Amino acid sequence: MAVASSDTAIRSSNVTRTFIYLFLLLFALFYLMPLGIMLVNSLKPLSEITSGGMIAMPNEWTIEPWLSAWSTAQIGVEPTGLRPYFINSIAMAVPAVAISTVAGALNGYVLTKWHFQGATWIFGLLLFSCFIPFQIVLIPMARILGLLEIAGTTYGLILVHVVYGIGFSTLYFRNYYAAFPTELVRAAQIDGAGFFQIFWRIMLPSSGPIIAVCCIWQFTNIWNDFLFGASFASGDAAPMTVALNNLVNSSTGERPYNVHFAGAIMAAGPTLLVYIVAGRYFVRGLMAGSVKG
């Protein structure tokens, strides 16, 4: 009797499980389909796309569209391919992510562990900066970049993204460090560690998950940004997103969809990679900060 009923329980749970997996598989396919189609079409000769459907597998596999998108396609007026712009984006995103993350970590450390007058206000203002729409700051920002003489350069974009990123990175680190035991800081003070020694030796080594969260978030936002890129750095300094747009718009005659697809995947690649490499920290880090504070 008992055996029979537990047997039924196992069987019914197996059935449920199968359904759940089928369901999830269906959704995964649904979400992956656009990427699949892009990939497939980026590996076909253009004639196959124009003559037949987009869904079919290539008759003739080719990486020619990728090579073209990377190094020879017409971007605006020059046939440079996306490569220089990819490098622009890297040169913009890496320092911007690093600077805004370090600044956020320092802010969070100061706001939670070194109480000072007006700390709550400063945090409130930083938090507020997360909610300011991009469009509002375009003109003042252009003016400031002009005054600093870095308008239209990658440095200008780095500055813009750092300024915009600090609000979020501060929020992440403040919440994370609010749950970080203050007694550790006090113990280190008694041990004779100074402000930065405590930061480097005690706080940062325990901040792995939140550093991952912050980097993923900042990198995704900065890499994918189009508006700031288009507004402040067109021309040679344009980031990947703007270049992709130019690639799509500047082709004359028959549209080389296969090259466009390849370029789009290239533009999306780095953020995908960051998620795959650091994604498992993402949820963990988000949870860690939310336990307290």
Place this chain on the structure above:
Amino acid sequence: MGFLDINNVTKSYGAVEVLHKVDIQVDEGEFLVLVGPSGCGKSTLLNMIAGLEGISSGEIAIKDRVVNNITPSKRNIAMVFQSYALYPNMTVGQNITFGLEMQGTPKPERDKAMAEVASLLQIENLLDRKPGQLSGGQRQRVAMGRALVRDPDVFLFDEPLSNLDAKLRVDMRTEIKKLHQKLGTTIVYVTHDQIEAMTLSTRIAVMYDGYVQQLGTPKEIYDTPANIFVATFMGSPAMNVLPAQLIEMNGAIHAEVAGADGPKHLRIEDAPDAYGNYVGKSVMLGIRPEAITDPEGADRNAKNIQSLANQVTVTEPAGADTFVTMSLGGKDCVARMRADAEANPGQPFEFAVNMDKAVLFDPQTEARLA
């Protein structure tokens, strides 16, 4: 001047004063325990000694050097925290020597100091582990090691045992006491546990509501509490504090308390002069549970044992002792008896009250009459 002087120190947060004129002198080698309920300001005072909190007014001096404006690391103190506060990313060895490293002590000396401390605390085999891989008791030892290695003038402990389970707590308590006896260091130790305070200290400061209620040896605190708060806070079960009337009868002062079946009279011998002013007035009579026994269990050396017939309301056998409750002065009064004392609920019983140990309090000021 003592070794550690706390002179009229106050602490305010904004307009709120949380510590009021604390004045304690600690001699070299003393084990001072700050005890009191949660929120009374113990940690605040300790943090002020450590330099982790500013001093609003008054002065703290260590070895005759005023430290008010000296940073924690320059005060030559070490502190053990409630959560142990071990650096999670460092090994036990690195935790212990971090302070020395910050002071710029060369590596060979650090290693030597670490080895000495590790052998003293028997944690040699843990040196390469991370704090996350240790049990509560081991973490506790490492935290003490980190304090010991700096050879400070004063050790500060903030509830170091409160995160341990009951058994381990008793063991570590003994270890801390042994360590103090062996090293003869000066210790200020914060706890809310009155048993820890009694067992460890050479002197106790009982705190409540930001005031030091009484400062004295454990015996002074226990036998002659300054007020009702100290009397009931120290000791378990708590001292019985009963409303009573002082009367003059047969040429002696008596305390009259309401029993289950009418007034009871307890004669007071060698009454201090102060008692005379209270004859005919209400007082609070304080008697510790162990001063109320069955007649056979009474203290043979006591001079004034008063017999008190009263009805038993509850008996609670607790192994070694039996706690017997009666109604006295309109309150429950607990007596601590031998396990085989024959008291039964609902029955009358002949209690023996050791009046040598009884104390009286003013019902308004709650201060002890003396």
